[in-house]
Amino acid sequence: xxxxxxxxxxxxxxxxxxxxxxxxxxxxxxxxxxxxxxxxxxxxxxxxxxxxxxxxxxxxxxxxxxxxxxxxxxxxxxxxxxxxxxxxxxxxxxxxxxxxxxxxxxxxxxxxxxxxxxxxxxxxxxxxxxxxxxxxxxxxxxxxxxxxxxxxxxxxxxxxxxxxxxxxxxxxxxxxxxxxxxxxxxxxxxxxxxxxxxxxxxxxxxxxxxxxxxxxxxxxxxxxxxxxxxxxxxxxxxxxxxxxxxxxxxxxxxxxxxxxxxxxxxxxxxxxxxxxxxxxxxxxxxxxxxxxxxxxxxxxxxxxxxxxxxxxxxxxxxxxxxxxxxxxxxxxxxxxxxxxxxxxxxxxxxxxxxxxxxxxxxxxxxxxxxxxxxxxxxxxxxxxxxxxxxxxxxxxxxxxxxxxxxxxxxxxxxxxxxxxxxxxxxxxxxxxx
Numbered sequence: 279x280x281x282x283x284x285x286x287x288x289x290x291x292x293x294x295x296x297x298x299x300x301x302x303x304x305x306x307x308x309x310x311x312x313x314x315x316x317x318x319x320x321x322x323x324x325x326x327x328x329x330x331x332x333x334x335x336x337x338x339x340x341x342x343x344x345x346x347x348x349x350x351x352x353x354x355x356x357x358x359x360x361x362x363x364x365x366x367x368x369x370x371x372x373x374x375x376x377x378x379x380x381x382x383x384x385x386x387x388x389x390x391x392x393x394x395x396x397x398x399x400x401x402x403x404x405x406x407x408x409x410x411x412x413x414x415x416x417x418x419x420x421x422x423x424x425x426x427x428x429x430x431x432x433x434x435x436x437x438x439x440x441x442x443x444x445x446x447x448x449x450x451x452x453x454x455x456x457x458x459x460x461x462x463x464x465x466x467x468x469x470x471x472x473x474x475x476x477x478x479x480x481x482x483x484x485x486x487x488x489x490x491x492x493x494x495x496x497x498x499x500x501x502x503x504x505x506x507x508x509x510x511x512x513x514x515x516x517x518x519x520x521x522x523x524x525x526x527x528x529x530x531x532x533x534x535x536x537x538x539x540x541x542x543x544x545x546x547x548x549x550x551x552x553x554x555x556x557x558x559x560x561x562x563x564x565x566x567x568x569x570x571x572x573x574x575x576x577x578x579x580x581x582x583x584x585x586x587x588x589x590x591x592x593x594x595x596x597x598x599x600x601x602x603x604x605x606x607x608x609x610x611x612x613x614x615x616x617x618x619x620x621x622x623x624x625x626x627x628x629x630x631x632x633x634x635x636x637x638x639x640x641x642x643x644x645x646x647x648x649x650x651x652x653x654x655x656x657x658x659x660x661x662x663x664x665x666x667x668x669x670x671x672x673x674x675x676x677x678x679x680x681x682x683x684x685x686x687x688x689x690x691x692x693x694x695x696x697x698x699x700x701x702x703x704x705x706x707x708x709x710x711x
Contacts, residue, residue, distance in 0.1 A: 352433025353573025
């Protein structure tokens with residue numbers, strides 16, 4: 279039956295604006311981390327943060343299903359009014375997060391060694407990245423737990439709570455990191471300690487909000503291990519896990535290729551990828567609204583509202599893409615100078631600036647459709663589209679990189695984004711008929 283009628287645009291913005299505020303603190307945090315190390319006087323510091331960040335991206339993105347799967351299934355239970363289902367999803371996902379985080383800590387040394395070997399960086403950058411990794415890995419249970427909490431709260435249509443949690447995490451991270459780096463002169467360890475502190479503090483805040491605001495129904499072992507629910511949980515999350523493997527493969531190969539071109543090129547690509555990060559977190563605000571609304575309307579069997587929300591979310595995505603295209607074209611050089619005072623790196627990055635200007639238009643539909651598919655728990659379609667886009671990335675890379683170097687790497691990345699957008703749009707037509 280249809281839910282209470284509210285303007286679809288208003289629903290989208292009520293979910294998207296807090297999510298954008300949430301997400302804008304994350305790229306700003308990344309920009310601050312890069313800016314802090316970028317003013318330490320050596321490109322190796324920027325490279326170490328890029329490599330260290332990629333190492334954690336690889337680990338944590340593999341468990342991105344804890345957020346995405348939680349939001350989609352919770353939103354459907356919310357739409358159908360199933361409170362027991364909402365609680366069961368939360369507790370199952372938190373249990374998986376705890377186990378996975380403990381395993382990561384136990385295997386931290388071989389994971390670090392294997393990843394650094396694959397990244398193939400110079401000795402100075404390797405040691406700095408190792409230091410960063412070995413401190414920050416102790417936040418793994420908190421990071422994965424935060425994935426669960428943020429996904430669950432979004433599924434409950436409460437993006438404002440995730441906004442305050444994220445603001446708290448990122449502001450505390452910046453404050454503690456700056457204290458350890460500038461006041462105590464801890465350099466790379468200072469950045470890692472600041473992040474570790476904020477990860478655990480943010481997780482405790484998220485759990486407190488859930489317990490105080492919602493009627494969480496405790497599930498016994500029998501309910502948590504109920505076969506039908508577990509089968510759906512792992513089917514949805516298994517597809518997202520495999521999809522994430524493809525995403526990690528592209529990101530790691532991109533960073534590895536920059537590292538193999540030398541310390542300076544690694545720093546150049548790290549600076550330029552901040553443009554993608556900044557855009558992606560704005561676009562994810564509307565992707566998150568797609569998760570919450572698609573899941574809610576599917577759970578309520580309200581097909582008309584589902585169709586209308588899909589059309590309008592895509593329209594908002596186009597508006598955001600147009601704004602960022604203009605912003606990057608007009609102010610790209612200024613942003614590079616803010617990120618680093620190494621004029622040699624900035625000048626080299628300017629040579630590839632035209633690639634990042636194409637990111638918004640090439641990728642906005644990938645972000646909006648991802649959110650809608652997550653809310654619909656159409657995870658097999660997401661996996662298929664990502665596998666095809668990954669194949670496009672590597673095909674273009676192996677054809678173009680030997681001929682035109684770093685330009686070929688960026689061509690492969692833009693082709694990958696555009697491929698995701700086109701494939702998801704073709705598959706997603708079913709949701710706005």
